[in-house]
Amino acid sequence: MNRFEATSVANVCCCFPKAFPEGFSWRTLDQWPVKCLLVCRAIICHTLIWFGWFCIICLLIFNPNEPRFTVTNASLTQFNFNNTNTMNNSTSTTLHYNLALNITIRNPNRRIGMYYHRFQVSATYRKKRFGFVNLTDSESFIYQGHKNTTFLQNVVLQGQQQLLKFGQRDISHFDKETAAGAYGISVQVSFRVKVRYGKLKANFFTPGTNNYQRIDCKLKLPLSVTNETSGSSSGFKATTCDDAGIFS
Numbered sequence: 001m002n003r004f005e006a007t008s009v010a011n012v013c014c015c016f017p018k019a020f021p022e023g024f025s026w027r028t029l030d031q032w033p034v035k036c037l038l039v040c041r042a043i044i045c046h047t048l049i050w051f052g053w054f055c056i057i058c059l060l061i062f063n064p065n066e067p068r069f070t071v072t073n074a075s076l077t078q079f080n081f082n083n084t085n086t087m088n089n090s091t092s093t094t095l096h097y098n099l100a101l102n103i104t105i106r107n108p109n110r111r112i113g114m115y116y117h118r119f120q121v122s123a124t125y126r127k128k129r130f131g132f133v134n135l136t137d138s139e140s141f142i143y144q145g146h147k148n149t150t151f152l153q154n155v156v157l158q159g160q161q162q163l164l165k166f167g168q169r170d171i172s173h174f175d176k177e178t179a180a181g182a183y184g185i186s187v188q189v190s191f192r193v194k195v196r197y198g199k200l201k202a203n204f205f206t207p208g209t210n211n212y213q214r215i216d217c218k219l220k221l222p223l224s225v226t227n228e229t230s231g232s233s234s235g236f237k238a239t240t241c242d243d244a245g246i247f248s
Contacts, residue, residue: 065108066248067144069189069215069241073102076221079183081163081174093166095130097159099123099221101187103152107144113196116142118212120190121155125183126170131157187217193246217241 078098101121107114119142123131133155136142144150163170177183190212194201222235 063109064112064195064247066244066246067114068106068108069217069244070104070106071101071187071217071219071239071241072104073238074219074221074236075100075224076183076185077224078158079221079223081166093163093171095125095161095163095166097123097130097157097161099131099157099185101152101155101157103155103189105144105150105152107146107148107150110146111197113146114144115194115196115201116144117192117194118190120188120212121157122188122190123157124186124188126166126173128163128166128170130161130163131159133157182220182222185219185221187219187241189215189217189241195246213244213246215241215244 076097076099078096081093081095084092084094103121105116117136118138119135121133121135122129135152135155142150174183193213217239219236219239
């Protein structure tokens with residue numbers, strides 16, 4: 001270590017004396033950086049060790065796990081479209097739909113509660129959105145406590161939706177699925193979430209998606225005769241949705 005480097009280390013460690021009562025000498029100067037370097041290294045090592053233990057203890061205490069979303073049952077009683085000619089001689093495709101869902105949310109954490117704000121459920125077909133429903137408004141929320149399962153029963157998406165850019169390839173795919181007897185429909189669950197650790201609340205938002213968590217549930221739905229979602233007579237199998245990604 002040269003004299004310039006030694007002086008810099010001493011200044012960084014805030015150990016370098018402002019004045020020398022006995023007069024300035026390079027021998028006195030060379031002794032300070034070594035002592036300061038040892039003290040600073042000991043302080044940094046102890047700080048890192050205690051910080052590491054603190055993180056391990058927090059991880060063992062909270063150990064957050066992602067909530068699990070499952071579509072336990074679904075009933076699709078209407079799913080057809082018709083083409084109409086518009087005034088500018090173009091073709092417009094209108095989808096008529098009636099979809100009912102049962103969704104469960106499982107919070108597996110022992111010490112963590114969930115606040116779901118602006119909870120929304122929507123559906124898409126061939127990446128084209130056709131249904132949407134709000135389960136909470138901007139003021140209300142769904143609270144889920146520790147080790148709790150929340151049941152969202154009979155969430156209904158019903159109506160008609162004009163599909164933009166629904167081309168011949170989409171129509172051909174629709175006809176194939178009609179012949180097979182089941183449609184590939186994706187259900188999206190969107191919400192803003194606050195996580196509660198005891199009395200402490202923390203916000204968890206997803207960047208780039210208007211601050212909404214979004215979970216995809218890819219379903220294979222046969223066309224049902226009734227709109228009952230209480231049983232499994234429709235032939236639908238419970239489907240686990242994608243990872244929520246709140247803590248990751």
